[in-house]
Amino acid sequence: DIVMTQTPLSLSVTPGQPASISCKSSQSLLHTDGETYLYWFLQKPGQPPQLLIYEVSKRFSGVADRFSGSGSGTDFTLKISRVEPEDVAVYYCMQGVQLPRPFGQGTKLEIK
Amino acid sequence: QVLLVESGGGVVQPGRSLTLSCAASGFTLSDYIMHWVRQAPGKGLEWVASISFDGSSEYYADSVKGRFTISRDNSKNKLFVQMKTLRREDSAMYFCGRYDYWGQGTLVTISS
Numbered sequence: 586d587i588v589m590t591q592t593p594l595s596l597s598v599t600p601g602q603p604a605s606i607s608c609k610s611s612q613s614l615l616h617t618d619g620e621t622y623l624y625w626f627l628q629k630p631g632q633p634p635q636l637l638i639y640e641v642s643k644r645f646s647g648v649a650d651r652f653s654g655s656g657s658g659t660d661f662t663l664k665i666s667r668v669e670p671e672d673v674a675v676y677y678c679m680q681g682v683q684l685p686r687p688f689g690q691g692t693k694l695e696i697k
Numbered sequence: 698q699v700l701l702v703e704s705g706g707g708v709v710q711p712g713r714s715l716t717l718s719c720a721a722s723g724f725t726l727s728d729y730i731m732h733w734v735r736q737a738p739g740k741g742l743e744w745v746a747s748i749s750f751d752g753s754s755e756y757y758a759d760s761v762k763g764r765f766t767i768s769r770d771n772s773k774n775k776l777f778v779q780m781k782t783l784r785r786e787d788s789a790m791y792f793c794g795r796y797d798y799w800g801q802g803t804l805v806t807i808s809s
């Protein structure tokens with residue numbers, strides 16, 4: 586099974602400053618079809634997970650352009666260019682290459 | 698539009714069983730691998746189970762293996778998870794989803 590490891594587990598950021606979260610997979614997420622299936626989600630308390638980024642760097646419908654994803658193979662990064670108060674949430678990565686699909690441990694973003 | 702609605706949650710005694718349902722609309726269920734995830738109070742998101750397009754393959758987190766059974770009825774656009782021998786640590790909000798869209802969740806509380 587593929588294991589997803591996120592760092593850091595918590596992040597405290599001043600509004601307007603950037604934030605970055607790392608996600609590493611235990612195996613390459615490059616599929617035989619040429620796509621790399623790495624997703625980023627956020628979850629706010631009491632709400633379902635919300636997809637932010639799919640296939641490493643593609644923003645899901647309605648997602649603000651301050652969110653961006655990058656990476657390849659086994660190393661991936663989610664960046665928020667300018668953190669806003671509404672970005673307070675827990676952020677998760679997940680792989681989509683094979684089942685099962687466990688999430689990373691989650692990174693809690695707080696505002697200073 | 699894509700809509701996923703979970704039902705079947707409630708308060709159940711330890712050791713008892715419960716079946717959750719997820720009604721899907723706005724898309725063809727058989728086109729997607731489907732998932733159940735959960736969030737216990739104050740905890741992070743935990744992947745619970747996944748099922749292949751046609752239901753021929755199932756995958757479970759170690760914490761529920763042997764006790765939970767995921768299934769689907771593509772003709773009725775429904776996803777299920779049958780939960781047996783429930784434990785207090787199974788108390789959580791349960792969400793069904795296809796990775797890009799998730800339902801609002803149904804709350805399961807295990808308590809005597």
